[in-house]
Amino acid sequence: MTNPFFLTGIIPDAYFCDREKETETIIRHLKNQDNILLTSSRRMGKTQLIRHIFNDTRIKGGxxxxxxxxYATTSLREMVFFLSKEIYKELVPKGRKALKMFLTTIKSIAAAFSMDPVTGAPKVSLQLGDITTPELTLEEIFTYLETADVPCIFAIDEFQQISIYPEKNVEALLRTHIQKMNKCHFIFSGSDRHILERMFSSYSKPFYNSAKPVYLGCIERSKYVDFVVDRFGKAGMSIMPDTVGFCYDHFDGYTYYNHKIFHDLFANASPGMTLDRQSVLETVQMILEENSHAYSEIMSSLSITQKQTLIAIAKESPARKPTSGAFVKRNALESPSSTQKALAKLLDVQLVTYGVKDAEKEYSVSDKFFEHWLRATY
Ligand SMILES: Nc1ncnc2c1ncn2[C@@H]1O[C@H](COP(=O)(O)OP(=O)(O)OP(=O)(O)O)[C@@H](O)[C@H]1O
Ligand SMILES: [Mg+2]
Structure with missing residues (x-):
């Protein structure tokens, strides 16, 4: 029987939980010719939401x-490489005409694409080294997107990555192209709120005000609880709403962590069984144990101050004012200034993240399983 809690790949609609409001909002903006800035904490469901929207009949058809x-790119050249390959991959199944249009527009790398003279089957040999004039190829890509046979939507996930590219003015360059486009719209997405907000909300930045912000929070508690109870029920297993709610609260409603727990719980259960809190806690324990080695490795790569700061944040999560005298004293840290430095590093490597509540930053460990492991271990 299919495990209804999908952890990888594309989630079929029947196994996709809620996000109805967000789906409607984003589709409405796209139809209204707006670009979107989709942000959330890590592993909340941005990527899956984008895929879900692309699969919606209102989008898929037109x-x-x-x-x-x-995420893995470190230069404009690599980004151009990824974008070209994606367009090619999507167009191949759409037939010769659609593909030909693309290939005749991207002249600077056209040599890497060909069609078998006998069968007409498309062939591609594009390598990173073939992108010798990234700015020109980028321009050609945008020209294609603007003149394609049907309107285009391009989702660029982990968009904050462009801020570390060594080439100068990548933001301005992209913005110049995107500003001129009417037929192609973009979903920029990512979890580094710090960088993305600076990019899109600072008056002095090229992307200022150029996309409608959509912030993805947790799936609503009652919707998630109903979803989980229903899926277990369909498989002949029983789980009380209270038990699901207990897990949801334990992991602050973060989608991936809940989903991973119920995925594993489901995998180890069989029809006729009743799953209770104890079985949820045992599943969590198993997951923490599985990851224990990796977590220890992370800890050994940190300085003592970074380690102590991370542990203190895990214990107080959501931690407020971690560089204040009171926080430092409570957690027996060295000093506010060394904690400040450690925190900056932890944020930089994305081990720690923050949200904003009542105009104040609240810090937590990005990986919720790691956070629980830290609490249990130290
Ligand atoms: N609406 C949903 N219904 C069912 N499962 C979901 C849903 N959204 C997310 N998930 C689960 O949570 C996992 C994480 O989702 P996703 O990869 O979309 O998050 P993300 O915000 O893109 O994360 P990251 O910041 O790491 O890129 C998915 O693999 C899936 O298991
Ligand atoms: Mg993602």
Missing amino acids: YHTFYADI
Whole structure:
């Protein structure tokens, strides 16, 4: 039987939980010719939401949709490489005409794409080294997107990555192109709120005010609880709403962590069983144990101050004012200034993240399982 709690790949609609409001909002903005800035904490469900929207009949029928995750890119050249490959991949199944249009527009790398003279089957040999004039290729890509046979939507996931590219003015360059486009719209997405907000909300930055912000919070508690109870029920297993709610609260409603727990719980259960709190806690324990080695490795790569700061944040999560005298004293840290430095580093490597509540920053460990492991271990 299919495990209804999907952890990888594309989630079929029947196993996709809620996000109805967000789906409607984003589709409305896109139809209204707006670009979107989609942000959330890590692992809340941005990528899956984008895929879900691309699969919606209102979008699927009328647009070419492209999705590129640029997390692994470190230069404009690599980004251009990823975008070109994505467009090609999406167009191949759409037939010769759609593909030909793309290939005749991207002249600077056209040599890497060909069609078998006998069968007409498309072939691609594009390598990073083939992108010798990234700015020109980028311009050609945007020209294609603007003149394609149907309107396009391009989702660029982990968009904050462009801020570390060594080439100067990448933001301004992209913005110049995107500003001129009418037929292609963009979903910029990512979890580094710090960088993305600076990019899109500072008056002095090229992307200022150029996308509608959509912030993705937790899936509503009651909707998630109903979803989980229903899925177990359909498989002939029983779980009380209270038990699901207990897990949801234990992990502050973060989608991935809940989903991973129920995925594993489901995998180890069989029809006729009743799953209770104890079985949830045992599943969590198993997951923490599985990850224990990796967590120890992370700890050993940190300085003593970074380690102590991380542990203190895990214990107080959501931690307020971690660089104040009171926090430092409570957690027996060295000094506010060394804690400040350690915190900056932890944020930089994304081990720690923050949200804003009542105009104040609240810090927590980005990986919720790691946070629980830290609490249990130290
Ligand atoms: N609406 C949903 N219904 C069912 N499962 C979901 C849903 N949204 C997210 N998930 C689960 O949570 C996991 C994380 O989602 P996703 O990868 O979309 O998060 P993300 O915000 O893009 O994370 P990251 O910041 O790491 O890129 C998914 O793999 C899936 O298991
Ligand atoms: Mg993602």
